[in-house]
Amino acid sequence: MRRIRAAAVATMVMALCACGDRGAQEPPPRPVLVERPQPAPGTSRSFPGEIRARAESPLAFRIGGQLVRREVDAGDRVARGQLLAVIDPGDFEAQARAAGARLAAAEAQLKRAAADRARYAALARDQLVSRSALDAQEAAWRAADGEARAARAQAEVARNQAGYAELRAPVDGVIASRQAEAGQVVAAGQAVFTLAADDGREVAIALPESAVGAFSVGQPVEVELWTAPGQRLRGRFREISPAADPVARTYAARVAIDEADAARVALGQSAEVHAAGAGAALSVPLSAVQGGNDGEATVWVFDDGRVHPVAVEAGEFGAERVPVASGLAADDWVVLAGGHLLRDGQAVSAVDRHNRPVGAGAQDAPAPTP
Structure with a gap:
C-alpha cells in the first residue's frame, strides 16, 4: 500500500513539473x-524629378567607319556581350591581313638569322671563322628578333582594330536612346547608343539655393510616382552637387531608390521627391x-x-x-x-x-x- 501511495505522489510531482515547464515557455x-x-x-518639401538609371553610358566604336548594321533600338533590353551594331570592317580586315603577312616575313627572317648564328657558332668553336664574323651574325639575329617582335605587336593591333568593328554591350541594361542609323559614317568615339545599366534606379532632381543646405547625402526621403499617387517608395540622397548650375542656379541631386522598390519604376517616369529638412x-x-x-x-x-x-x-x-x-x-x-x-x-x-x-x-x- 505504501508503494502505491509513493508511486501516486511521484506521478503527481512529475505532472506538476511538466505543467511548470509548459508555463515557462515563451508565448x-x-x-x-x-x-x-x-x-x-x-x-517636408517636394521636388519634381525624373527616373534615371544610376549608370548611363554612351556607347561608341573605338574606330571610325560606315555603320552597316544596327541590331537593337531604343527601349530594347540587352545582355552583356550582346552585339549592338557593326561598321564596315573591310579596311581593317585588309590591314590585319597585311600585318599578318609582315609578321610571317619577319618570322622567316628570324628563323634564317637563327640558323646562320648557329652555323657560325659551330665554326667559331673550330676556329674556322673570326670572332667579329660571329658577332655580326649575333647582331643580325638580334635585329631579326626585334623585327619579329614589332611585327607581332602590329599584327595584334590590326586584329584588335578589326574586332572593334563590332559594338557589344558592356553590361546588362536597356538601350535608353539611339544616336546613329545604318549607312551613317561615324567617327571613333562618337556615341551610337546610350545604355542604362541595371545597377539601380534614381530620381534626378534640382535643389534650389535656399534649400540645398538643409539636405545631406544619405538622408532618407520618399519618392512618389506621378502615375501612382499616394504610393510612396523609400529612397536616400546619394549625391548632391557641390556647385550650382551657372544658368538655373540650382544644385543637381540624385535620389537612389531602394532595391526592393526599384523594379516598380520605369526609366523616364516623372516623380516627386518628398524630403524633410535638417532638424525637421x-x-x-x-x-x-x-x-x-x-x-x-x-x-x-x-x-x-x-x-x-x-x-x-x-x-x-x-x-x-x-x-x-x-x-x-x-x-x-x-x-x-x-x-x-x-x-x-x-x-x-x-x-x-x-x-x-x-x-x-x-x-x-x-x-x-x-
Whole structure:
C-alpha cells in the first residue's frame, strides 16, 4: 500500500513539473502593425524629378567607319556581350591581313638569322671563322628578333582594330536612346547608343539655393510616382552637387531608390521627391503614443524581432498624428496600436500597412502616405 501511495505522489510531482515547464515557455510572437515615422506637417518639401538609371553610358566604336548594321533600338533590353551594331570592317580586315603577312616575313627572317648564328657558332668553336664574323651574325639575329617582335605587336593591333568593328554591350541594361542609323559614317568615339545599366534606379532632381543646405547625402526621403499617387517608395540622397548650375542656379541631386522598390519604376517616369529638412520633426499616429501631454510620452519600437519602449518628446496632439521632436529616427519601425498589451523585449511578428512582413529576412516596404 505504501508503494502505491509513493508511486501516486511521484506521478503527481512529475505532472506538476511538466505543467511548470509548459508555463515557462515563451508565448508565440504577437502580431503587430508597424510603420516608419513621417515628417511632421509643414516640415517636408517636394521636388519634381525624373527616373534615371544610376549608370548611363554612351556607347561608341573605338574606330571610325560606315555603320552597316544596327541590331537593337531604343527601349530594347540587352545582355552583356550582346552585339549592338557593326561598321564596315573591310579596311581593317585588309590591314590585319597585311600585318599578318609582315609578321610571317619577319618570322622567316628570324628563323634564317637563327640558323646562320648557329652555323657560325659551330665554326667559331673550330676556329674556322673570326670572332667579329660571329658577332655580326649575333647582331643580325638580334635585329631579326626585334623585327619579329614589332611585327607581332602590329599584327595584334590590326586584329584588335578589326574586332572593334563590332559594338557589344558592356553590361546588362536597356538601350535608353539611339544616336546613329545604318549607312551613317561615324567617327571613333562618337556615341551610337546610350545604355542604362541595371545597377539601380534614381530620381534626378534640382535643389534650389535656399534649400540645398538643409539636405545631406544619405538622408532618407520618399519618392512618389506621378502615375501612382499616394504610393510612396523609400529612397536616400546619394549625391548632391557641390556647385550650382551657372544658368538655373540650382544644385543637381540624385535620389537612389531602394532595391526592393526599384523594379516598380520605369526609366523616364516623372516623380516627386518628398524630403524633410535638417532638424525637421517627425510624426507618428495618435494610436502609437502611450501617455499624454501631462507626462512622458512613449512609443514602442520594433527592432530585430522584438519591441522596446522608447521615450519621446511629443508635441501638441493632433486629431490623427502627434509630432515628435526627439527620441525617434526616420528609419525606425513604430508599433501603431496595442502598446498597452506589450512588454519590453517581447517577441512579435511585425507587418506593415500592406500586410507585408517587416524585419530580418523581409524586404522593407515603402512607407505609407501620411
